Amino acid sequence: MEAISDTSKTVPVLKNRNFLLLFIGSIFSAPGYYIYLIAAEWLMLTISENRVYFGMLFFAASVPRLLLLAVGGVVADRFNKRTILFIADSLRALFIAALLLFLYLNMVTVWHLIILAALFGIADAFSYPVTNSMTPLLLEEDQLQQGNSFIQMTMQISPILGPALGGVLLAVLGFKGVFSVACVMLLIGALTVLFIQLKQEKEESDAHSPWKDLKEGFLYVRQSDFIVSIMFIAFFINFFFSGPFSIGMPIIVKDVFDGSAISLATVQTAMGLGAMLGAILLAVKKVTNYRKVILVSLLVVGCLYTFIGMSNQLYMSAILVLCMAVLLQFVNIPIFTILQKTVDKSMLGRIMGLLITVTTGLIPISYVATSTLIALGVDIRYIMIGGGIFIVIIAMISFNFKRLRNLEIS
Template sequence: MEIAANDQAQVKIPVFRNRNFLLLFIGALFSSPGYFVYLIGAEWLMLSLSDNRFYFGMLFFAASIPRLLLLTVGGIVADRFNKRTILFLSDLTRACLILMLLFFLVNDLVTVWHLIILAALFGISDAFSYPVINSLTPIILEEDQLQRGNSLIQMTGQISPILGPALGGTLIAVLGFEGVFIAAFIMLLLASITVLFIRIKKEETGNTKQSAWLDLKEGYHYARKNELVISIVSMAFFLNFFFSGPLAIGLPILVKDIFHGDAVSLATVQTAMGIGALLGAIVLASITLKKPGIAMVGGLIGLGLLYTSVGFTGHLYLTAGLVALMAFTMQLVNIPLITMLQKTTEKKMLGRMMSFLMTVSTGLVPVSFVATSLLIAAGVEMQTIIIVSGIIITLIALYNLKNKNILTFK
């Protein structure tokens, strides 16, 4: 349903004929790939500026810490102010940051610390934009359109890690660093302009009458009283802790040490993951899950079993196939999870609930990285870490087979 300035009842229209959603989708098509184009440029520029790989790691650390610390604040802001404006300012800010980097680059002034500070500022921007995207969708779509809408937005996120690095790498080879950052700037600028035309009812943009601290307490108490919210957020916490770190760190190690592969081998596995995730998003955009809770738990069981299998395989292409299937089943978990949370949350609380979810999912990924790194440093084999993590994920899924709040959700 298109959100207009009047209160007249409107006939439900298809997702892609919904002006507001179409603008949000087009904005995401520019914003997400634009970020990955910038990221590949920043990574290669950092590697070119210094042989010290500590600085390269700091790029990711600098972005993740502000994101972790400020996601909850971003959720409060999303519930108090116009979500469209927040998304517009987030994309515009990132475009301006890239423009600043271009100035330093053209004048031969750029250093590793410029890139690290820029990464931290990007992390701050992410903390405010992440809760908005998932809390804006339920406002501009009907409830029974949320699964398809979420799938389409997720699709842009799955295309980006494939399209962004490919486009960015080509631009670096042809036009140099200036070319790749100009392209990223243009894409993020177009994203900001696109979302500026989204229209939301004034009464659905939140209020600023009470303090931010009271907003935070209100969100915390709301989450505690909602058993489904607790179940979903807890599942997201354990899933990301046992999945993100071991997978991100483990795949390159498996490719190099077990399969004795090269960069092309790693790209093969990572591309398979992107394709699997993209296909999963496409399938879920095409169908309607009558029992999303059952689909989510079933997908989580499949994910755990496939993840465990990766630890036992010793063949590159078999691993690539398993990873593709994992990414596909991951969408069976992620998209219903987000949709269920959106459907059961009051619109005035969406920003805070989404920020809680994003905090435990993306915000705690660095903790998973550290834990995995410490286990490796202690002499634990990567295959063992993956196998144990896969078993734990499977057990978590089996435990949720008795969770009626999830299984009976329609």
């Protein structure tokens, strides 16, 4: 298990050297990641008219991520988290460099993009548990909501700066310029986290086998009514939201709004801006009634998502996406804060890995189902409307979950 050095304790969040380095590293790596994503999405739409391939791009990234997230959680608890983040961001930069080489050789095909998506999914499986379990090692318990909010700000700057910069670079420099910038930003992010000071503490549990560590994580989850309830809700929410929204918005922008890469960047920037605004609000205001905030926000998210499917105007859709993104933060940040406060730090990597594994478990199926419905001729807008209705239903049912009625943090 890792612990922070004594110099990073009992200081304000943004004056904490280690946390500030994590903060700065995220500012570079997260936008760089999204610059790559928007360019890869638009490149796929450009080189192939078959929208099934576009759905496969998401499926290829989600499958290895799903299969390896639990393993990534075990690795996060057994090895230095700083090193894991450095390796993950460095590998992403290397993958983009490989794509640049194929671009210069004029050899890029849909299968190159799909394979790279799978490699990014593997890197994600090891970085996600670390990212969501590192903050408690850098901050005091009463600073966690604020710290999580700041990290979410940096992560949500990515859908703002990433698509905006990516769209501009596509128009000015083309795909080579976009991928070059993304590669450099990920390298800077990787180098920044190397300066975080974490010390490794020796524990008897270090002798445990990885399989035993994984089993301990499963047993820990089974003993927590809150974690089980959250997994149940998020499992189905992700099915109705992730596939239709991720695949649907680029298709709607191109095929319904007859938009360009800049149009897609507008919608994705609205998503990032809304998420950042939600994170800012939670950085300055502490949540008291977690159950009410989480479930009411989820209910309204479902309504807004339904309206997005009905919208026929680009800017109206962008506004709805912005509002929805604000409220999604009022679901996500309180959940992670509760887990970081209540879960033993020696188990946090595994719990985060298992939580993300279960909550994203239906995402690959969601991508396949969405792509299949599109291939069968179902309008993507009807798919999104149906998904929004189901999210509303799930939120209403969740109000009656006994396990969530008395959700408090002592």
